[in-house]
Amino acid sequence: MVKLLADYVNNPKQFEDVGITVPKFDQEKASQAGRQQPVWVHFGGGNLFRCFHAAIAQRLLNTGALKAGVIVAETYDAAVINQMYQPYHNRFLRVVMTNEQPYDRELVASVADSLALTPTDKESWNRLKAAFTQASLQLVTFSITEKGYGLTDLAGQLIPAAKADISQGPGHPQTNMGILAALLYARYQNGQAPLALVSTDNFSQNGQKLEDGMLTIAQGWLQQQLVPQEFVAYLQDRTKITFPWSMIDRITPNPAESVAQYLAAHDFEDTQILHTAKRTNIAPFGNTEAAHYLVLEDDFPNGRPDLTQAGVILTDRATVNLADQMKVTACLNPLHTALAIFGCLLGYQSIAAEVADQDLLALIKHLGYQEDLPAVVSPKIIDPKQFIDELITKRLPNPNIPDTPQRIATDTSQKMAVRYGVTLTHYAKADPDELAKLTAIPLIIAGWCRYLMGLDDHGETVTLSPDPLLADLQPLLAPIQLGTTDVDVVHNSLQPILSNPAFFGHDLYALGLGETIEKNFMAMISGPGAVRETLHAAIAL
Ligand SMILES: NC(=O)c1ccc[n+]([C@@H]2O[C@H](COP(=O)([O-])OP(=O)(O)OC[C@H]3O[C@@H](n4cnc5c(N)ncnc54)[C@H](O)[C@@H]3O)[C@@H](O)[C@H]2O)c1
Ligand SMILES: O=P(O)(O)OC[C@@H](O)[C@@H](O)[C@H](O)[C@H](O)CO
Structure with missing residues (x-):
């Protein structure tokens, strides 16, 4: 030794x-x-x-x-x-x-x-x-x-x-x-x-x-x-x-x-x-x-x-910025955070195992290729499509990399604006009509709110990863249980989160996404197993 x-x-x-x-x-x-x-x-x-x-x-x-x-x-x-x-x-x-x-x-x-x-x-x-x-x-x-x-x-x-x-x-x-x-x-x-x-x-x-x-x-x-x-x-x-x-x-x-x-x-x-x-x-x-x-x-x-x-x-700075936007706001980290949120809800301990789950694979493919990639300007030093391909086919599935959704879920409140908000800004500026066609991003944001309830998809308590705003956010969700059907209760809980630009860089209601996210969230709280059902129904290809 x-x-x-x-x-x-x-x-x-x-x-x-x-x-x-x-x-x-x-x-x-x-x-x-x-x-x-x-x-x-x-x-x-x-x-x-x-x-x-x-x-x-x-x-x-x-x-x-x-x-x-x-x-x-x-x-x-x-x-x-x-x-x-x-x-x-x-x-x-x-x-x-x-x-x-x-x-x-x-x-x-x-x-x-x-x-x-x-x-x-x-x-x-x-x-x-x-x-x-x-x-x-x-x-x-x-x-x-x-x-x-x-x-x-x-x-x-x-x-x-x-x-x-x-x-x-x-x-x-x-x-x-x-x-x-x-x-x-x-x-x-x-x-x-x-x-x-x-x-x-x-x-x-x-x-x-x-x-x-x-x-x-x-x-x-x-x-x-x-x-x-x-x-x-x-x-x-x-x-x-x-x-x-x-x-x-x-x-x-x-x-x-x-x-x-x-x-x-x-x-x-x-x-x-x-x-x-x-x-x-x-x-x-x-x-x-x-x-x-x-x-x-x-x-x-x-x-x-x-x-x-x-x-x-x-x-030069412009190229770094494009490379960073490509990676952090579109082609890697948003996919990672999606796997983190749904992985914690669905009881996963391994990222490699998650990408073998057809629903989760479909989610990150839809997010990466359909919703994020169109918002990316190529930095030229790295090809964005090849970058996602490498991520999805080689890096994430490598079973030897002992990565966990729980690690990636750390500090999610600090990351949402960068990981999803920048893409939303792109659509809001370039083609606001496209915002209404997004499915993965609203689903993931709803998933994050569902995660903040501190219950997995079986309804069991889960220990959430460290986040400096958990103590502010979790009480907002406290009035909601699995089975809550009152849309006003849900709206009152989610509205302070979804409307706060500190989280997403935008008031999501102003972008027309608040209601969609609330609907996704309602579906995910309808009972045990509802996260899986909602994910499958929303994203199955
Ligand atoms: N791990 C990765 O895969 C990876 C890849 C690319 C970029 N990053 C970036 O690097 C950062 C650190 O990742 P890591 O893997 O080293 O994490 P880590 O948990 O291993 O280490 C975090 C480090 O940051 C320090 N830290 C935490 N909160 C701090 C605070 N409020 N003020 C000052 N220091 C603080 C910790 O003391 C520790 O030294 C990530 O947050 C991310 O921005 C990480
Ligand atoms: O490091 P964070 O907390 O910003 O995000 C968690 C992971 O998504 C991140 O660490 C990735 O592993 C990394 O960005 C890959 O380069």
Whole structure:
């Protein structure tokens, strides 16, 4: 059995003998370089980072295109750092779930330092701040989930933490945007070196949202005269600070028991999965798929490593935007969220099993090909139709990818606007008559409302995936039971959700879809088994 912490530099054979590839660099040296002359900081050291960004850094360290390891910062879940990074000296094993075994396994050692930013840990804050003052720093990437960028509530008002960040100035930030603005203030005060800030979270125009969020805090400080005008000018000077947009795609499920067992059977010792109190699932290993796309706007004012050596596509903003719209709003994530909602309702634990269900397959095909694809403008670097074909015929059905509808259902309230609202906007602008012909999108939205009831299709209670708005949304559905036939009760419950543009980017009644969704919902609550019946009747081809 080989352990994650075994000495791969002096004895690589112990890894190679069990089929694990080792780094071609010395972790100690890369870590030292990362701490002394940092090049790359990443916020959100979850599974996507470990399986994708860290692997890119590892490729570049292997070839010498990068000398310094990545510094990882966690603002949300300190347990990730304290229990999964530091005890393993920031190493992990990356497992690529190819269609056939053996899986590709690689010891990843490209993380130089890992920092949990908590209000009491001054040392970590100072280390991160020091990294931000270094001119060597070229890029900061983020995979902090959609909600990590939020500063406003459902009514569009600043949340208390954002108000506190603005009133208290750069000394005590709480929100991610406040933390970033404070770190950039330190950079401004120490030489004003340039920097690229790259969101790699799953939503359209992610760089714009990062920029807007960070500037909301910085401009608040300026209004309170807590920072000079020159600081805000520095943030808005495109030769200094940029917010490249990105499209990122690699299905990276939570670490799975089946993979832990595979690793144990293949002589790897560290397989214990951690489920933190904040519901992050993380392990000494990460499991991901083979297919991957990272498309970045090439706008790095302080230079960048040669990311193309690791397969990253660098292009202009317009192309990134089209690629991202293709993936996040049409050809992948909307299909995923549909499988998440109906998978949880129908009792599935596996995405691969779901796409073997003819009703669900018909649903995602109808959504993808009939309703989403017509709204897509091809980014040309990737063909949208081939992209969906690959997804539906190769990626989703791969039984070795241990993905679950429950993972994908996480934070659905944060995602509906991007995953369905952008397509609705397309139809509303291009051809409003088409809105009335949509079947899959209204059905999925009704399915989400049905999911929020917290009952599966048998009428049994199900534990819903974490979502920051569950406590607001579930009480709205409380007056409804399976068997409720009163259309007014249903309308009163659904209306505040369907009419709120914060969820879908639109008042769905104004688009003429509210009533259809209510009807779909009524059908799905008529009794046990009604979700399946409604789905089958609506979408069967
Ligand atoms: N996993 C995938 O298949 C995949 C693929 C493409 C893009 N993404 C994007 O990456 C994000 C993270 O995915 P993951 O697989 O790493 O998830 P994960 O659950 O493994 O990790 C989530 C990370 O985000 C942090 N986080 C959660 N809420 C936060 C908050 N409010 N503020 C700051 N940090 C927060 C967690 O502490 C953790 O480090 C997704 O939300 C998505 O936008 C994921
Ligand atoms: O990561 P989220 O929470 O935005 O969405 C869940 C999945 O749809 C997502 O992680 C996909 O696996 C990913 O977007 C594939 O590239």
